[in-house]
Amino acid sequence: MSSLLILGAKSDIARAVAQQYAANGWDLLLAGRAINELDDLAKDLAIRHDIKVFLHEFDANDFDSHAAFVAKLPELPDGVITAIGYLGDQQQAENDWSETEQIMNQNLLGNVSVLNILANLFAERQSGFIIGISSVAGDRGRQKNYLYGAAKAGFSTYLSGLRNRLYQDKVHVLTVKPGFVNTQMTADMDLPQKLTAEPEQVAKAIYKAQQKNKNVLYSKGIWAWIMRIIRAIPEWQFKKMDL
Ligand SMILES: NC(=O)c1ccc[n+]([C@@H]2O[C@H](COP(=O)([O-])OP(=O)(O)OC[C@H]3O[C@@H](n4cnc5c(N)ncnc54)[C@H](OP(=O)(O)O)[C@@H]3O)[C@@H](O)[C@H]2O)c1
Numbered sequence: 001m002s003s004l005l006i007l008g009a010k011s012d013i014a015r016a017v018a019q020q021y022a023a024n025g026w027d028l029l030l031a032g033r034a035i036n037e038l039d040d041l042a043k044d045l046a047i048r049h050d051i052k053v054f055l056h057e058f059d060a061n062d063f064d065s066h067a068a069f070v071a072k073l074p075e076l077p078d079g080v081i082t083a084i085g086y087l088g089d090q091q092q093a094e095n096d097w098s099e100t101e102q103i104m105n106q107n108l109l110g111n112v113s114v115l116n117i118l119a120n121l122f123a124e125r126q127s128g129f130i131i132g133i134s135s136v137a138g139d140r141g142r143q144k145n146y147l148y149g150a151a152k153a154g155f156s157t158y159l160s161g162l163r164n165r166l167y168q169d170k171v172h173v174l175t176v177k178p179g180f181v182n183t184q185m186t187a188d189m190d191l192p193q194k195l196t197a198e199p200e201q202v203a204k205a206i207y208k209a210q211q212k213n214k215n216v217l218y219s220k221g222i223w224a225w226i227m228r229i230i231r232a233i234p235e236w237q238f239k240k241m242d243l
Pocket residue numbers: 008009010011012013014032033034058059060061062082083084085086087106110133134135136177178179180181182183184185186
């Protein structure tokens with residue numbers, strides 16, 4: 001049986017991913033902060049799909065704990081997905097270093113710290129896959145969320161480099177770039193319905209893309225076209241826009 005490690009398993013997208021992989025018979029290792037909140041979900045998935053589900057405490061900000069966290073896993077999973085992220089408050093972060101630090105740590109450094117360890121183990125084993133949930137916000141910096149965008153841009157670049165490095169080792173890396181998704185993270189935003197995905201749609205697209213060894217997934221797909229246009233706007237014009 002195959003197994004998937006889900007980091008940030010309490011996230012709405014991660015829960016949908018757990019449902020998706022469980023329905024396809026995968027064992028799950030669910031990791032996150034205060035992870036016992038997923039007790040009921042874990043029991044339900046295990047019984048309904050006749051799979052093994054383990055819960056593991058994991059804090060992306062506690063870099064020094066990451067090697068021990070990986071060493072304590074019951075097995076090295078076939079693949080890992082990280083849904084860890086933090087939108088933060090752009091305006092607050094412009095004046096408050098601790099908010100900027102949170103945005104950088106939770107979207108970039110925490111993920112890089114734990115994936116560095118898993119990448120080495122997968123490379124040594126010569127198999128596995130890594131899925132990183134980044135964002136379209138990393139494709140171009142805008143005044144309204146450039147700190148979150150900068151962290152996601154760093155994460156997208158990290159994943160791209162990892163994909164290039166691990167190709168020789170038969171380890172596949174998938175970068176997921178959602179546009180708007182209807183989750184806790186966006187709960188207080190007025191999102192345009194046509195451009196907004198449900199977590200279940202994103203999870204289905206992730207499963208399909210991972211099975212096909214796709215490199216980059218935009219979800220919804222229309223975001224690939226939107227970002228192509230956004231990236232094509234010349235900088236002299238882009239800097240004057242209210243985005
Ligand atoms: N929703 C969107 O529109 C959208 C768009 C593009 C990209 N994304 C990305 O999609 C991913 C999933 O987000 P979501 O929309 O499902 O939102 P979410 O429900 O708020 O999920 C974010 C998750 O990150 C976890 N997390 C944050 N800091 C952590 C830390 N230090 N250690 C461990 N876990 C930590 C949170 O855990 P706690 O429950 O413990 O706080 C939470 O479960 C994120 O990377 C996000 O940036 C979302």
